[in-house]
Amino acid sequence: MKILNIVGARPNFMKINPIEKAMSRSSLEHVLVHTGQHYDERMSSTFFDELGIPRPQINLEVGSASHAVQVAEIMKRFEQTCLKEKPDMVLVVGDVNSTAACSLVASKLEIQVCHVEAGLRSRDRRMPEEINRLVTDVLSDLLLTTSPDADENLRAEGIPAEKIHFVGNTMIDSLVMQLEKAPEKESPKRFGVIPGEYAVLTLHRPSNVDDPAQLERILGIFAEIQNEVPIVFPMHPRTRNNLKTFGLDRKLSELKHIVITHPLSYLEFLDLYRQSRFVLTDSGGIQEETTYLKIPCITLRDNTERPVTVDVGTNYLTGTDPDTVLGVFREIMNGGGKSGRIPDLWDGHAAERIVEVLEKW
Numbered sequence: 205m206k207i208l209n210i211v212g213a214r215p216n217f218m219k220i221n222p223i224e225k226a227m228s229r230s231s232l233e234h235v236l237v238h239t240g241q242h243y244d245e246r247m248s249s250t251f252f253d254e255l256g257i258p259r260p261q262i263n264l265e266v267g268s269a270s271h272a273v274q275v276a277e278i279m280k281r282f283e284q285t286c287l288k289e290k291p292d293m294v295l296v297v298g299d300v301n302s303t304a305a306c307s308l309v310a311s312k313l314e315i316q317v318c319h320v321e322a323g324l325r326s327r328d329r330r331m332p333e334e335i336n337r338l339v340t341d342v343l344s345d346l347l348l349t350t351s352p353d354a355d356e357n358l359r360a361e362g363i364p365a366e367k368i369h370f371v372g373n374t375m376i377d378s379l380v381m382q383l384e385k386a387p388e389k390e391s392p393k394r395f396g397v398i399p400g401e402y403a404v405l406t407l408h409r410p411s412n413v414d415d416p417a418q419l420e421r422i423l424g425i426f427a428e429i430q431n432e433v434p435i436v437f438p439m440h441p442r443t444r445n446n447l448k449t450f451g452l453d454r455k456l457s458e459l460k461h462i463v464i465t466h467p468l469s470y471l472e473f474l475d476l477y478r479q480s481r482f483v484l485t486d487s488g489g490i491q492e493e494t495t496y497l498k499i500p501c502i503t504l505r506d507n508t509e510r511p512v513t514v515d516v517g518t519n520y521l522t523g524t525d526p527d528t529v530l531g532v533f534r535e536i537m538n539g540g541g542k543s544g545r546i547p548d549l550w551d552g553h554a555a556e557r558i559v560e561v562l563e564k565w
């Protein structure tokens with residue numbers, strides 16, 4: 205069986221990494237295809253180097269554009285790839301534009317689609333990722349899930365049970381692999397903060413950073429928090445561009461206890477958040493990684509497609525109301541936050557289970 209493994213954007217790389225490795229130990233023929241949705245060294249190639257992912261055999265080099273243009277460009281180029289490579293299956297991960305675009309191409313060419321991280325639902329269709337999840341899942345022949353709530357979502361949408369397999373979380377596989385290899389390093393020192401006495405912030409969701417009033421309101425929250433605990437903020441290019449366009453970059457630079465840095469590599473970031481007091485984020489994957497490491501996480505969103513991180517993990521879903529965020533901040537500072545446990549099958553072996561499912565398929 206020949207499988208095309210698809211990656212496009214930063215959060216895809218750590219999800220495909222263990223799958224590529226497990227497939228290399230199996231009889232499955234696999235080809236890694238990068239759509240080029242993310243292309244900067246710091247958003248892409250550094251992850252391949254650090255995680256030891258082989259270089260993609262095919263790069264479609266689509267780059268950034270509006271959603272429609274980006275998806276259309278991926279589809280045009282990926283159709284040619286499928287015609288040339290003639291795979292039996294296309295395996296997609298996560299919920300980025302590349303995930304949905306490649307699924308659509310494959311299914312129209314009658315190539316089987318396997319979706320890793322299927323069934324997550326925020327029920328917020330203003331999120332581009334939610335649209336990508338819905339489109340991808342409806343087209344998929346094999347739906348591999350990270351948590352039982354995802355299985356329930358898929359069954360409620362009428363997906364036959366035999367297509368759904370609860371395999372665990374490949375992003376956590378990558379984390380487990382790297383934790384074994386990477387002793388704590390000096391990230392806090394590099395940013396002038398003391399282990400256990402700082403917060404880490406990431407922010408890039410369009411709903412938080414594309415509207416000037418919303419972005420300014422959120423900056424007000426960070427202004428309060430940094431008065432009590434320093435914040436290290438690796439900044440996504442979307443956020444950096446918008447702060448500049450909206451003239452908010454100066455306001456941010458006045459906050460003396462926020463350390464701004466470029467997007468970090470996987471190991472630099474891991475080293476930074478694992479030694480932090482808590483994390484502030486609007487990312488999906490970071491909600492999972494902090495749950496695994498039992499670090500309190502304040503999620504600056506009104507909903508999450510990963511409810512298991514709130515129900516059993518250390519995640520708090522606060523939205524962006526200042527009083528709510530600051531209330532949870534105080535709870536963490538005074539009481540340490542929730543204790544949490546690691547969700548089922550987040551054990552470092554999800555990719556092996558995926559290969560087993562594929563071999564039986």
Ligand code: UD1
Binds near residue numbers: 215268
């Ligand atoms: C994409 C994903 C999002 C994921 C995020 C992680 C979609 C719909 N969104 O959002 O789910 O959480 O990646 O980063 O697929 N840019 C660069 N260098 C790059 C890539 C992008 O500078 O290598 C800049 C460009 O100005 C671009 C902007 O970032 O226009 C946004 O990039 P894009 O891929 O459109 O979406 P993300 O916000 O990164």
